[in-house]
Each structure stands twice: as structure tokens, then as C-alpha cells.
Amino acid sequence: MEGIGALFSTHPQRPPNPSLIEACTTACYECCSLCVSCSDACLGEAHVADLVCCIRTCLDCSDACLATARIVARLTRPSPMLVEAQLMACAEACRVCAEECENHAARHEYCRVCAQACRSCEQACRALLHGASLM
Template sequence: MTYTAQMIETYPAEIELDHQELARVIDALSNCAQTCTACADACLSEPADELPRLARCIRDNLDCADICTTTASVLSRHTGYDAALTHAQVRAALQATKTCGDSCEEHASTHEHCRICAQACRETQQALESLLPKLEPKGQGPRQPSQAAPQQGG
């Protein structure tokens, strides 16, 4: 059991998602972010004459890494949960993983790091596609923070 899964299991309030699926998605996002960061760095280490051809791939890698990291963080927070915001963030991660996966696939035959990154993006994209319908906002605004949420007095 990953630390992510352990933390979800110890959460003191109710989480209305399948705990195992949620942990898998958060872990996939974290792994994808790391892979995209490493791929961008590997692209930058390629011969200088290849860098112009890899510029978009590097940018897509860095965007995807940042968005995946943010999405993993948003999915890890449940107190004061806002379904509309979470849904929008997951949709952004879906787009980022698709864009980065497409970009890396263009170079996969010549750069092994791009092949690996494309695979990580596709797997994360699939996990997000499975989770997204379960996050659909139900026509309500943000929930009030739970009693467990520390509030600052004024």
C-alpha cells in the first residue's frame, strides 16, 4: 500500500470516491510529473542542433509536470472540497497529459526518454478519464469546510 493510499485511509471524514482508485490517480499524477520533468531535462541534454526540434516537447513536458503536480495536490485535499474546481483541474490535467503524450510520441522513435514519457502520460490520461465522471459537480456550490478544518478567528 502506497503512502498516498495510507493517507486516504486515515482521513477522518468521508471521502465520496473509491479510495483505491483515488490513490492510484494521485500516484499516477505524481509519477507522470516526475517523468515529464526528467524527460524535459533529457531533451535539454540532447545535441544542441536538436534543441529547436525539441523545444515544444520540452515546454509540453514542463507544463504537464506542473499541472500534474497541482492536480495531485488538489485531489489530496478533501476538507472544504469544491467539486467544480476539482473537476476543472482534472480536465486541465487530462489536456496536459494528452498534449505532452502527443508531443513526446513525435520523438519516441529517436529518443527513449520521450517514449517512456509518452507512455507515462497515456497511462495517467487513462486514469484521469476513469476518474473524471465521478467528480462531476452536482449543481451545488463549494461545500462548507468540515468541522475538522481549522478556521482562523477574526
């Protein structure tokens, strides 16, 4: 199965930074999925009340990542200001979620995995944000 990079390479609106856009989009979709799974795993714990902040943070991060992936993957006539604002919001959501999940990582392996995905997504968003030209 070909990925989003193959689509970008055939898109009539060739982006100036296709590898950065591909990395960001891929990281956002991955982080989105892992945050949903992490929140679900938290809900399965006996002491779920101790994980309410983690659940909320994961769900917020998942939503931010999904919106970011969708906005960044649209290459035709993007609004640079909107893309920049979305990337900044996503990077911040990922930073906050990673910190929260890291607080639980010693007890819950799924939180460690989620935190790692959040850190990767944060880095990918910041890399695209600081790329030569957003779109």
C-alpha cells in the first residue's frame, strides 16, 4: 500500500517541503490513534478516577492531531496563518499530553508509549512550522 508521500508526489500542487508535510501528517495520525487507545486503556483501570486528567488530555490531543493532519494534508490553496496556528496548537497539545502521560508511565506502559508518540508528533509539527515555507 502506498502512503501519503506517494499521493503528495502526484498532487498537482507540489508542496515545497513534501517530506516535512508527510512526516507531520503521519505523526499526527499516529499520535491521534495512540491517544485514543491510551484514554481507553485508562478507562479500563480499576482506579480510573486517578486518570481523569490523563484521559481528558489524551482526548484533547487526539482531536488536535486529527485536525492538524487533515489541515496539513490539504495542499491546494492553504491559509498559511491557519496552518501555522494549527501546527502551534497541535505541538502544544502534544507537549501537554506527553507530560501528563509521563506522570503515569512508570505504572502504565501504554502511557509511556503514548507519551513517546506525543513527543514525536510535537517535533514533527515544530519541524514543519520552522520549515523554509509552510505550504
